[in-house]
Amino acid sequence: MSYEQFIEEVNTYSRIQAIQSQLSWDQSVMMPPNGAKARAETLAWLSGRAHETITSKKMGELISNLEESLDDLNDDQKTNVLEIRRTYDKATKLPVEFIERLAKTRSKAMGIWAKARENNDFNMYAPILTELVELAREKVSYLGTEKTPYDTLLDDYEVGLTVDYLDPLFAKLKSGLIEVLNKILLAEKQEIVDLDMNFPIPKQESFCLKVSEQMGFDFDSGRMDISAHPFSISISTGDTRITTRYDEKDPFSCLYAVMHETGHGLYEQGLPDKFALTPRGTAISLGVHESQSRLWENQIGRTEEFWKFTLPIFKEEFPDFPKEIDAAQMNLIANQVEPSFIRVEADEVTYNLHIILRYEIEKQLFNGELEVNDLPKVWNSMFKEWFGLNVENDTKGVLQDIHWSMGAFGYFPTYTLGNLYAAQLFDKMKSEFGNVNQMIEGGNWLPILDWLRKNIHEKGRLHSPSDLIEKATGSQPSSEPFLNYINEKYSKIYNF
Amino acid sequence: MSYEQFIEEVNTYSRIQAIQSQLSWDQSVMMPPNGAKARAETLAWLSGRAHETITSKKMGELISNLEESLDDLNDDQKTNVLEIRRTYDKATKLPVEFIERLAKTRSKAMGIWAKARENNDFNMYAPILTELVELAREKVSYLGTEKTPYDTLLDDYEVGLTVDYLDPLFAKLKSGLIEVLNKILLAEKQEIVDLDMNFPIPKQESFCLKVSEQMGFDFDSGRMDISAHPFSISISTGDTRITTRYDEKDPFSCLYAVMHETGHGLYEQGLPDKFALTPRGTAISLGVHESQSRLWENQIGRTEEFWKFTLPIFKEEFPDFPKEIDAAQMNLIANQVEPSFIRVEADEVTYNLHIILRYEIEKQLFNGELEVNDLPKVWNSMFKEWFGLNVENDTKGVLQDIHWSMGAFGYFPTYTLGNLYAAQLFDKMKSEFGNVNQMIEGGNWLPILDWLRKNIHEKGRLHSPSDLIEKATGSQPSSEPFLNYINEKYSKIYNF
Numbered sequence: 002m003s004y005e006q007f008i009e010e011v012n013t014y015s016r017i018q019a020i021q022s023q024l025s026w027d028q029s030v031m032m033p034p035n036g037a038k039a040r041a042e043t044l045a046w047l048s049g050r051a052h053e054t055i056t057s058k059k060m061g062e063l064i065s066n067l068e069e070s071l072d073d074l075n076d077d078q079k080t081n082v083l084e085i086r087r088t089y090d091k092a093t094k095l096p097v098e099f100i101e102r103l104a105k106t107r108s109k110a111m112g113i114w115a116k117a118r119e120n121n122d123f124n125m126y127a128p129i130l131t132e133l134v135e136l137a138r139e140k141v142s143y144l145g146t147e148k149t150p151y152d153t154l155l156d157d158y159e160v161g162l163t164v165d166y167l168d169p170l171f172a173k174l175k176s177g178l179i180e181v182l183n184k185i186l187l188a189e190k191q192e193i194v195d196l197d198m199n200f201p202i203p204k205q206e207s208f209c210l211k212v213s214e215q216m217g218f219d220f221d222s223g224r225m226d227i228s229a230h231p232f233s234i235s236i237s238t239g240d241t242r243i244t245t246r247y248d249e250k251d252p253f254s255c256l257y258a259v260m261h262e263t264g265h266g267l268y269e270q271g272l273p274d275k276f277a278l279t280p281r282g283t284a285i286s287l288g289v290h291e292s293q294s295r296l297w298e299n300q301i302g303r304t305e306e307f308w309k310f311t312l313p314i315f316k317e318e319f320p321d322f323p324k325e326i327d328a329a330q331m332n333l334i335a336n337q338v339e340p341s342f343i344r345v346e347a348d349e350v351t352y353n354l355h356i357i358l359r360y361e362i363e364k365q366l367f368n369g370e371l372e373v374n375d376l377p378k379v380w381n382s383m384f385k386e387w388f389g390l391n392v393e394n395d396t397k398g399v400l401q402d403i404h405w406s407m408g409a410f411g412y413f414p415t416y417t418l419g420n421l422y423a424a425q426l427f428d429k430m431k432s433e434f435g436n437v438n439q440m441i442e443g444g445n446w447l448p449i450l451d452w453l454r455k456n457i458h459e460k461g462r463l464h465s466p467s468d469l470i471e472k473a474t475g476s477q478p479s480s481e482p483f484l485n486y487i488n489e490k491y492s493k494i495y496n497f
Numbered sequence: 498m499s500y501e502q503f504i505e506e507v508n509t510y511s512r513i514q515a516i517q518s519q520l521s522w523d524q525s526v527m528m529p530p531n532g533a534k535a536r537a538e539t540l541a542w543l544s545g546r547a548h549e550t551i552t553s554k555k556m557g558e559l560i561s562n563l564e565e566s567l568d569d570l571n572d573d574q575k576t577n578v579l580e581i582r583r584t585y586d587k588a589t590k591l592p593v594e595f596i597e598r599l600a601k602t603r604s605k606a607m608g609i610w611a612k613a614r615e616n617n618d619f620n621m622y623a624p625i626l627t628e629l630v631e632l633a634r635e636k637v638s639y640l641g642t643e644k645t646p647y648d649t650l651l652d653d654y655e656v657g658l659t660v661d662y663l664d665p666l667f668a669k670l671k672s673g674l675i676e677v678l679n680k681i682l683l684a685e686k687q688e689i690v691d692l693d694m695n696f697p698i699p700k701q702e703s704f705c706l707k708v709s710e711q712m713g714f715d716f717d718s719g720r721m722d723i724s725a726h727p728f729s730i731s732i733s734t735g736d737t738r739i740t741t742r743y744d745e746k747d748p749f750s751c752l753y754a755v756m757h758e759t760g761h762g763l764y765e766q767g768l769p770d771k772f773a774l775t776p777r778g779t780a781i782s783l784g785v786h787e788s789q790s791r792l793w794e795n796q797i798g799r800t801e802e803f804w805k806f807t808l809p810i811f812k813e814e815f816p817d818f819p820k821e822i823d824a825a826q827m828n829l830i831a832n833q834v835e836p837s838f839i840r841v842e843a844d845e846v847t848y849n850l851h852i853i854l855r856y857e858i859e860k861q862l863f864n865g866e867l868e869v870n871d872l873p874k875v876w877n878s879m880f881k882e883w884f885g886l887n888v889e890n891d892t893k894g895v896l897q898d899i900h901w902s903m904g905a906f907g908y909f910p911t912y913t914l915g916n917l918y919a920a921q922l923f924d925k926m927k928s929e930f931g932n933v934n935q936m937i938e939g940g941n942w943l944p945i946l947d948w949l950r951k952n953i954h955e956k957g958r959l960h961s962p963s964d965l966i967e968k969a970t971g972s973q974p975s976s977e978p979f980l981n982y983i984n985e986k987y988s989k990i991y992n993f
Binding site: 036047 | 515519527528529530534535536716719733734736773
């Protein structure tokens with residue numbers, strides 16, 4: 002049996018997943034409401050076919066045979082064999098009965114969670130959350146544990162991720178962030194213009210499309226639509242789609258969603274076509290993906306230089322916008338720091354504290370140090386300590402995120418990894434390019450995309466996430482570049 | 498092996514086709530251009546999986562077993578077994594190698610046809626058309642022939658259709674239509690207002706959505722988008738989509754496209770949900786489908802009564818529209834008869850002459866009476882005789898339709914069957930309802946839809962097309978109701 006036969010099976014597996022992506026995109030963006038039931042059934046059916054393909058006897062034999070003479074393969078081929086081995090092992094370890102049970106509980110949990118959040122009723126949610134925690138433990142029992150059960154969950158979202166790796170990284174990050182936050186809270190309050198006007202949606206759309214194009218997004222190979230929650234998705238070679246949402250009173254919300262999703266989309270558009278439908282041509286991890294979105298959104302988008310280039314375009318779309326508001330003021334508006342309850346609305350300083358809080362709680366849950374029923378108490382007390390805020394109700398606290406209802410324990414840390422990687426990558430770019438600020442201000446963004454293409458996108462899954470970052474930057478992932486970035490940025494904005 | 502196992506296999510087959518529908522809709526309506534190659538590959542892959550499923554040994558055995566005790570099944574179940582038997586037989590008779598060869602030749606032919614049409618160059622097209630005719634003959638050789646090879650092709654698009662059935666039907670229709678056409682051409686020319694104004698697209702959209710809703714289209718179970726050529730497609734229970742296109746100078750073009758596609762869409766929305774993903778819950782034929790679109794478009798939409806109800810809504814959308822134009826004038830504009838070259842732009846009188854011309858030509862092609870190279874000559878001479886027009890170039894003649902390039906020989910007659918069925922169904926409705934004109938004028942359209950639901954939609958594939966029409970109307974399909982309709986309508990409009 003040959004490598005070609007192996008790739009044919011892998012292509013089939015990837016093709017089924019690509020079809021799932023198309024149907025999911027349609028489900029979120031286009032599908033009329035009454036199509037929901039049939040669509041859910043079709044997606045479940047496709048999951049079954051994907052699982053069948055990846056766990057087939059044939060696939061197992063093909064992998065084993067290739068592993069016997071792995072040295073005959075080149076690096077691209079080795080990547081495909083090793084990555085499919087990893088996926089195969091995980092998929093075969095999980096009983097089909099378990100996967101179906103998990104899927105059903107997730108569906109049920111998402112409904113209950115939505116109601117519990119609406120009614121601010123944690124007790125309504127606790128039983129199903131307990132079930133989900135149990136299911137996650139059961140998953141760990143199938144996948145096996147090297148050191149801690151939580152490691153197994155972390156690895157599921159970011160290969161190689163462990164508590165041993167995250168603990169020192171996050172500890173340093175947390176103390177650094179709290180230090181900056183305290184300086185900001187002590188700083189003199191700035192005067193911020195209140196943008197009390199209407200920003201018509203078609204104009205916002207036109208502005209955001211221009212920014213996305215300026216970033217290098219290829220609209221012959223993609224499109225932008227509206228959905229309840231912004232996301233990006235790759236459907237095939239030549240077809241990557243992003244979504245956003247509009248708020249007529251707030252043009253920043255849409256802009257930074259579009260920059261974020263465009264960052265994700267550029268990664269997908271930059272993956273090597275010739276390895277399409279194989280792991281070699283696929284993004285390596287959630288953390289690295291998030292680094293691409295955050296770099297464009299924050300390191301580039303939330304800067305005065307960005308606004309120096311973009312504000313004239315913005316003012317063309319909104320001729321009534323006050324002429325006196327300049328790039329410095331736009332940058333101030335876009336970078337206000339304030340401890341707040343909701344993660345997805347958080348600024349760059351407090352965002353990662355939200356994540357580390359969830360990380361600590363998940364760790365305790367799977368260490369057996371914390372019971373589901375005690376979650377609100379622990380959440381609220383940590384929140385008070387770190388953010389200085391009293392959580393008034395669980396809707397603003399432990400009930401705010403959908404992730405646990407989807408069975409996604411161990412997912413949150415990838416958000417912070419993305420922020421750390423982004424700062425580290427941008428640092429390296431600065432040292433290579435010299436005056437990056439000038440490039441941003443001049444709209445000369447293509448070299449940035451080219452650098453990311455060469456150092457990240459084109460690599461697909463050739464290296465592990467941490468190796469990829471090390472190869473691109475010369476250093477292992479660390480929280481230092483991010484903390485330096487935060488210090489430098491906010492000491493300027495808040496004069497400390 | 499049980500009926501349930503059989504249905505499970507049938508569901509899988511139908512589900513794959515439903516996925517193909519979703520991907521095809523996206524391809525025509527949403528997909529960015531660079532996604533085309535991957536999409537074509539995915540659709541071809543899905544065709545392969547569908548073929549695999551319908552032709553499997555398991556499917557064959559399930560069908561045979563059920564056929565042995567067919568009398569134990571109820572009518573719905575029998576329909577499923579017999580219809581799947583028909584599909585299974587066709588699919589197993591065609592070698593996979595042939596299907597692939599046909600698919601490749603079709604792809605190639607569509608490209609060549611587009612260029613030949615653009616360059617008005619039949620000679621460029623003749624070789625590939627010859628290939629397609631040969632492939633159709635090869636298909637007939639696999640499927641078998643009872644009387645004429647063309648019968649086999651006809652049956653592929655409308656089950657049970659034969660030359661013996663169509664010849665007398667079309668002969669009577671043709672002479673009747675030419676008679677009416679001659680009267681119209683001799684009639685005094687009417688004064689028609691020239692609508693020289695702009696009809697903004699969002700206003701047209703809003704108007705067309707209102708008409709579609711008035712017809713009963715459920716937008717919680719469907720949507721309307723834009724595509725190059727209007728179409729309707731069912732994606733699943735609760736998800737039927739229609740498309741249209743806009744011309745700012747001509748509001749009629751979009752309106753009648755929407756009414757046509759809504760008619761198709763209502764058929765799909767009216768199919769019985771409980772038989773979803775089986776033949777029993779599927780539309781019976783192209784001809785019956787076309788009857789649903791044409792009934793709404795013509796019998797209802799192209800009447801003075803329709804405009805009496807709709808014109809006030811139309812004028813609300815277009816406040817600059819001349820106040821003096823009334824329903825009678827709108828009806829005149831919508832019903833001008835004039836021999837012209839292009840089928841898809843033809844009026845109700847000449848449209849079916851276009852079809853019968855193609856039918857005669859296809860018949861001769863597969864009888865061996867006509868060579869591909871002689872097509873333009875024969876086409877043009879028939880056109881001169883029937884329409885009184887000299888075909889100036891083949892782009893306006895034999896090169897105008899895409900159907901043959903798709904290998905679709907025997908398809909055209911279903912368009913005319915649709916027109917005949919529509920008139921016959923509407924006749925029956927009139928006799929049951931009494932004053933249908935009053936219902937149309939009053940916007941009281943729901944009883945019409947209900948009648949179609951009960952007599953056509955809910956039946957799925959329970960009866961053959963001609964049996965279905967006979968059961969609904971009490972008479973076998975005939976051209977008389979249509980000719981009466983045409984005579985009555987145009988004698989009023991043209992005063993003959």
